[in-house]
Amino acid sequence: MFESPAQVGERLDAVGYLADSSITTTVFLAATLGKPLLVEGPAGVGKTELAKAVAAATDAGLIRLQCYEGLDEARALYEWNYSKQLLRIQAAGDSATWERTHDDIFTDEFLLERPLLAAIRRNEPTVLLIDETDKADVEIEGLLLEVLSDFQVTIPEMGTIAATRRPFVVLTSNATRELSEALKRRCLYLHLDYPTPARERDIVLATVPGIDAALAEKLVGVVASLRGMDLKKSPSIAETVDWARTLIALGLSTVDENAVSSTLGVLLKHASDHERAIKELRLLAGG
Amino acid sequence: MSIVDRHVAFLGALRSAGLPVSLAEGLDAARAATAVDLGDRDAVRTAYAATVVKRQAHRPVFDTLFDLWFPSTLGEGSATTGGERPNVEVTGGRGSTPEVAALRAELAQALLDGDPAALRRLARAAMNGLGRLPGGGGGAVWSPRTALDTLNASTLTAGIIRTAAPEDALAEQVLRRSVRDRISAFERLVHDDARRRVAEERGPEDAARHTVRPPVDQVDFLSASTADLSALRREVYPLSRRLATRMSRRRGRRGALDFRRTIRASLSTGGVPVDTRHRPRRPHKPELVVLCDISSSVSSFARFTLLLVYALASQFAKVRTFAFVDRPIEVTDYFARAGDVRDAFTAMEADGVRFAGGGTNYGRVFTELLDHHSDAITSNTALLVLGDARVNYLSPEREALTRLAEKARHAYWLNPEPTDRWGSGDSAAHFYAEIVDMFECRNLVQLSRFVEQLA
Numbered sequence: 001m002f003e004s005p006a007q008v009g010e011r012l013d014a015v016g017y018l019a020d021s022s023i024t025t026t027v028f029l030a031a032t033l034g035k036p037l038l039v040e041g042p043a044g045v046g047k048t049e050l051a052k053a054v055a056a057a058t059d060a061g062l063i064r065l066q067c068y069e070g071l072d073e074a075r076a077l078y079e080w081n082y083s084k085q086l087l088r089i090q091a092a093g094d095s096a097t098w099e100r101t102h103d104d105i106f107t108d109e110f111l112l113e114r115p116l117l118a119a120i121r122r123n124e125p126t127v128l129l130i131d132e133t134d135k136a137d138v139e140i141e142g143l144l145l146e147v148l149s150d151f152q153v154t155i156p157e158m159g160t161i162a163a164t165r166r167p168f169v170v171l172t173s174n175a176t177r178e179l180s181e182a183l184k185r186r187c188l189y190l191h192l193d194y195p196t197p198a199r200e201r202d203i204v205l206a207t208v209p210g211i212d213a214a215l216a217e218k219l220v221g222v223v224a225s226l227r228g229m230d231l232k233k234s235p236s237i238a239e240t241v242d243w244a245r246t247l248i249a250l251g252l253s254t255v256d257e258n259a260v261s262s263t264l265g266v267l268l269k270h271a272s273d274h275e276r277a278i279k280e281l282r283l284l285a286g287g
Numbered sequence: 288m289s290i291v292d293r294h295v296a297f298l299g300a301l302r303s304a305g306l307p308v309s310l311a312e313g314l315d316a317a318r319a320a321t322a323v324d325l326g327d328r329d330a331v332r333t334a335y336a337a338t339v340v341k342r343q344a345h346r347p348v349f350d351t352l353f354d355l356w357f358p359s360t361l362g363e364g365s366a367t368t369g370g371e372r373p374n375v376e377v378t379g380g381r382g383s384t385p386e387v388a389a390l391r392a393e394l395a396q397a398l399l400d401g402d403p404a405a406l407r408r409l410a411r412a413a414m415n416g417l418g419r420l421p422g423g424g425g426g427a428v429w430s431p432r433t434a435l436d437t438l439n440a441s442t443l444t445a446g447i448i449r450t451a452a453p454e455d456a457l458a459e460q461v462l463r464r465s466v467r468d469r470i471s472a473f474e475r476l477v478h479d480d481a482r483r484r485v486a487e488e489r490g491p492e493d494a495a496r497h498t499v500r501p502p503v504d505q506v507d508f509l510s511a512s513t514a515d516l517s518a519l520r521r522e523v524y525p526l527s528r529r530l531a532t533r534m535s536r537r538r539g540r541r542g543a544l545d546f547r548r549t550i551r552a553s554l555s556t557g558g559v560p561v562d563t564r565h566r567p568r569r570p571h572k573p574e575l576v577v578l579c580d581i582s583s584s585v586s587s588f589a590r591f592t593l594l595l596v597y598a599l600a601s602q603f604a605k606v607r608t609f610a611f612v613d614r615p616i617e618v619t620d621y622f623a624r625a626g627d628v629r630d631a632f633t634a635m636e637a638d639g640v641r642f643a644g645g646g647t648n649y650g651r652v653f654t655e656l657l658d659h660h661s662d663a664i665t666s667n668t669a670l671l672v673l674g675d676a677r678v679n680y681l682s683p684e685r686e687a688l689t690r691l692a693e694k695a696r697h698a699y700w701l702n703p704e705p706t707d708r709w710g711s712g713d714s715a716a717h718f719y720a721e722i723v724d725m726f727e728c729r730n731l732v733q734l735s736r737f738v739e740q741l742a
Contacts (some may be wrong), residue, residue, distance in 0.1 A: 005323065005330060025323060025333040032322045033315065040343065074555075083556050175343075177529055185309055187325040189320075191343045197401075197465075218458065225464040232524055257457045281460050 001031040001057060001125075001168070008057075017046070017053035018202050026190040027054060036148050036169035038133075038184065041192035043174055044236020050192070051129040051170035060125035060168065065115035067136035073143060076151065077153060079112045090250075106157035116147050119167045126167035134173040141183050144171075149186050195237065197224045203237060208244045218255040219244055222281075229280055235267040242266050294320070297356040300495050304348050305502060308339045315339075328359060344522075345503050351482065351500075355491040358483050360411075368673065375399050375450045395443045398469050399450060406469070408613060410476035413438055418481060431474075431481040440470045479522025504731040507587040509702045519591060522731060527598035530739055572604040573669045573696065578656065580674030582612045582647045588703040589673045590632065591729075595738060596671075597622055607663055608733035610635075613648040615656050620730060647677060650684030657687050661694070670695040672723065674703050676716040683715040688722050698723035701737065705729060708728060 001010045008024040008031075011129055019027070027050075030037040039047045055062040085105040092101055113121065119128040130144070147153060151163035171187060173179060196201065200220045204211060220240065227234045235243075243266045252259045261278065268274050298313045319334035332353055340349045375395045380388060390413060397405035417435035444466050451616040453459040486494035500506075503522060506515045548564035556562075577596055581590040593608065600606050608622060609615040621638075656663075664670060670691060692698035702709065702716055706727045709716035719725060728734050 021329055022336075025330050026337045029319045029322055029334060029337055035315070035320055038341075073600040080555075082557075086557070158501060162668045175525065175529070178342075181307065185312060187341075188315075189341045191346065218461075221461045221465065222457070225461045228464055228468060230520060242400075255457070256455055260457060282456060 002028050006029065011057040012017060012053050015053050015056040016206060017049060017057075018206060019050075019053075020048055020195070023050065023192070024188065026188060030188050031168060033188070034166055036171060036187045037190060038173065038179070038187035039173045039190045039192055040173045040175050041237065042194070042234065044238045045192045046237055047172040047192055048129065051127055051131075051172070054168060054170065054258045055127035055129075058125055058168070060127045061122065062127050062129060063115050063119045063122075063167070064129045064131060067130065067132045067134075067140065069135060069137065071136045071140055073226060075114055076116050076140060076143065077114050077282040078117045078155060079114065080106070081112050083111050110156075111155075111158075116143075117153055117161070119169075120147070120151060120153055120161060122167070123164055124172060125165065128167040128169045130169065130171045133146070133171045133179060134176045138180065141180050145182055145186065148183075156189075194227055194234065197221060200237065200240060204241060204244050204287075207241050208248065209250060211244055212253075214256065215247070215253065216244065220249070222255060222260060223267065225281070226277055229276060231268065231273045231276065232270045233237065233268070233273065239267050290325075293356060296491070297335075297352065298339070300356065300492065301349065302372075304352060305505060306340065306345050306348065306494070312339050312341075328357065330438065331357065344504055347539060348500070348502050352491075352495060354479055354483055355494050357560045358487065360483075376446035377443065378446035378449075379439055383437070391440075391443065394438060394440060394473070395447055398440070398443060398466055399447045399471055400475070401465065403472075406473050407476055409434050410473060410480050413477055414480045414484065418477070429481045429484050431477045433459060434481075435474055435475055440473060441467075444470075477528055480719040504735075506731070507729050508591060509585070509729070511587060517592070519731065520594065521597050523591075523594050526731070526735055527595060530735060531599060542566040572602065573605045573704075574605045574665070574667050575607070576663050576668050576670050576695070577606065577608045578615065578652070578670065578672045578674075579608065579610055580612070580647055581610045584671075584677070585675050585703055588728075592673050592701060592734065593622075595734065599738065604667075609656065609660070609663075611647075611652045613646070613650050613651060615660065618658065646679040648681050649673070649674070649676065649678045650682045650687070653684050653687035653691060657691055664691060664694045666694070666696055670698040670723075672698070672700040675702060675714070676700070676709070676719050676725075677713050678715045680713045683718055685718055685722060688719060692723050699737070700725040701728040701734070702726065702731055 002011070005021065005024040005028040008028045009019055009021075012019045012024065012027075027038065029035075036285060041047055052062060088105050088110070089101060092104075115128070119126050133141075133144075148169060152160055152164050154160045194200075197220045200223070201213075201216045204216045204220060205213065205251075208216075223235050223240045223243070243263065244267050246263050247255070247259065250259075250263070260281070263279060264274060268277060294317055295313075298308055298316070301308050316335050316338040319338050320331055323330040323334050324711065325331060332350075335353060336346070336349060340346055375392070376394050380391050384392065390409065393405070394409050394413075397409055398405050408510070413434045414429065414431065416434075417437045418429050418431055420428045420430050420433060430629055444463065448459060448462055451462055453462050482494055500515075503515070503518045506519065511519065543566050545564045545566045549560050549562075552562055552564055553560040575596065577593065579593060580586075581589050590609075596606060606622075607617065607619045608617045618631075618635055621635050624631070624634070700719060700723045702725055704714070704716070704727070709715065709725075710718075716725060726733070726737050728737060
């Protein structure tokens with residue numbers, strides 16, 4: 001898939017994802033060793049984007065499994081299309097023997113593929129994104145273990161389906177709960193953190209059209225010092241980009257006290273964080 | 288030491304530092320390390336980190352050990368001083384030798400530019416020039432503290448800011464903060480370099496034994512340093528989110544029958560409702576009364592626990608807090624008023640909620656609570672006592688605590704001392720432990736385990 005970490009960097013760059021060396025090396029290793037990649041980190045640092053960028057950079061199809069509380073096998077793996085099976089039985093009437101019908105209704109035609117099975121059965125290059133794994137129940141992790149270690153799925157009526165081509169798997173997690181040791185053991189681990197000011201400046205320059213370098217530089221400086229405070233929720237990259245867009249839309253060409261205090265709401269979403277930021281940056285409490 | 292031996296020894300060191308590295312992960316690490324360019328130290332570091340560190344809290348321990356087993360350089364390395372004249376105003380450092388002055392000037396430039404490579408080179412130069420103390424037995428002793436004290440980097444801040452000449456107050460604040468971050472990064476680099484030198488002289492095993500700090504969730508509250516405490520504080524919100532998710536999830540699943548979802552699910556079994564679906568049960572939220580010892584010996588533990596309790600306030604119907612040294616004072620209002628627990632402590636201190644001298648008097652606290660605040664404790668209350676149960680040889684008033692415990696639905700005691708010291712000296716922990724459930728609570732792991740089962 002990739003030849004070297006540097007090549008990973010170039011290709012992610014080409015699709016607009018600015019990766020640092022630890023990201024490129026880990027992605028390279030995941031591809032080379034054929035292991036799933038578990039990406040953890042605070043919200044809004046580009047975990048999901050990484051999976052999308054890898055898919056775009058390798059011309060692979062992206063299959064996404066969004067996890068949530070109550071996600072079950074029928075939503076993650078496969079389900080039989082019961083209503084269609086019923087129709088089939090009724091349509092056949094009394095003429096068909098039991099064996100015929102039985103063989104008939106448990107075939108591909110009546111199988112509803114869900115993301116995990118779809119990713120395994122695809123012949124084209126595939127990136128499987130399992131998003132917010134920590135939101136799913138613990139039982140789903142057991143299912144993931146089986147799928148991710150052997151890349152095969154057993155459907156009792158049809159037998160075992162093994163992947164012809166291993167998908168590149170990315171799992172993301174906000175660490176709202178610890179994933180099981182067994183799952184972590186099978187994955188490579190990458191912790192994505194807030195970027196360095198230099199990298200964030202490049203991201204802002206790349207994603208916000210019409211911003212000049214000096215403004216971007218000042219903007220990421222303010223964001224970096226906000227992240228240095230003990231806030232309930234530090235501003236994410238996405239919020240930095242939103243803020244840059246806001247400043248451009250308001251026609252502000254510089255980041256001064258007024259600009260910051262009037263647009264702080266774009267960056268900070270808690271009232272107590274607001275107060276703290278205003279106090280620590282010694283801003284005038286503006287509207 | 289061959290590369291394989293080094294690999295195995297490194298994994299061993301990680302395990303003894305408390306990282307759960309399995310055999311399979313060790314093999315993955317070896318495979319990963321051979322897949323990258325072995326000459327590229329950062330790539331090797333990433334390869335190891337991706338395969339054996341599966342929890343961010345373990346990352347600092349990993350980095351320290353990695354630097355010991357795979358040092359960036361030997362001896363002085365290839366450190367060369369930068370050629371160009373620094374153009375930054377240098378402040379502070381009166382009466383320093385020319386060498387120190389030159390180092391400080393370079394450091395000021397590096398801090399202004401925020402150049403990590405230059406900082407690393409300067410850290411090495413600083414340890415070499417200023418960190419060596421003559422030691423016994425012919426060997427030298429490396430002291431990062433001495434080097435840092437001589438350089439006194441924080442006095443450089445004023446000059447750096449004057450040189451950069453920020454245009455307004457905001458820009459100055461931002462710059463000041465980033466210089467401060469860079470200085471602490473520089474201090475870390477100096478410490479790293481000192482460890483590297485020790486490891487080179489005495490072997491990595493020996494250096495690891497003396498210098499590796501436990502991961503943040505295993506730091507002992509009573510012996511935590513200031514740096515540990517701020518690291519702990521940063522863990523509070525992520526931890527409270529984790530705990531809240533787990534607490535709200537674990538509550539009983541079976542409530543009243545959910546008719547619509549049952550019928551929908553029965554479609555897959557041909558209309559026969561084999562699996563019934565239920566609405567989630569209404570959560571039971573206990574009231575919490577926290578009684579916390581804020582005398583100096585245990586105050587950091589109490590503060591931290593309160594921080595966590597208030598971060599989890601939504602999991603409880605109501606939280607009331609009494610602080611005490613020799614008598615209980617209700618401080619709930621401070622927490623209600625300030626949106627933030629840290630502000631509450633500041634406000635408390637500013638308002639002069641002070642406590643008369645003399646040591647902790649647990650007995651008096653319990654009797655007064657019973658006499659004056661007994662309405663606070665009802666049959667829906669969980670009583671939580673935070674303290675070391677050291678009664679200063681005063682009467683422990685066991686009866687008062689017994690009556691408090693009887694009134695409350697549950698009574699718990701978190702003791703930051705290790706179990707084997709309960710009952711030694713003036714500790715009445717063994718008496719109290721008979722009355723209420725007492726838990727040893729020395730680190731974040733034990734604390735979060737307790738809080739989880741509380742709600």
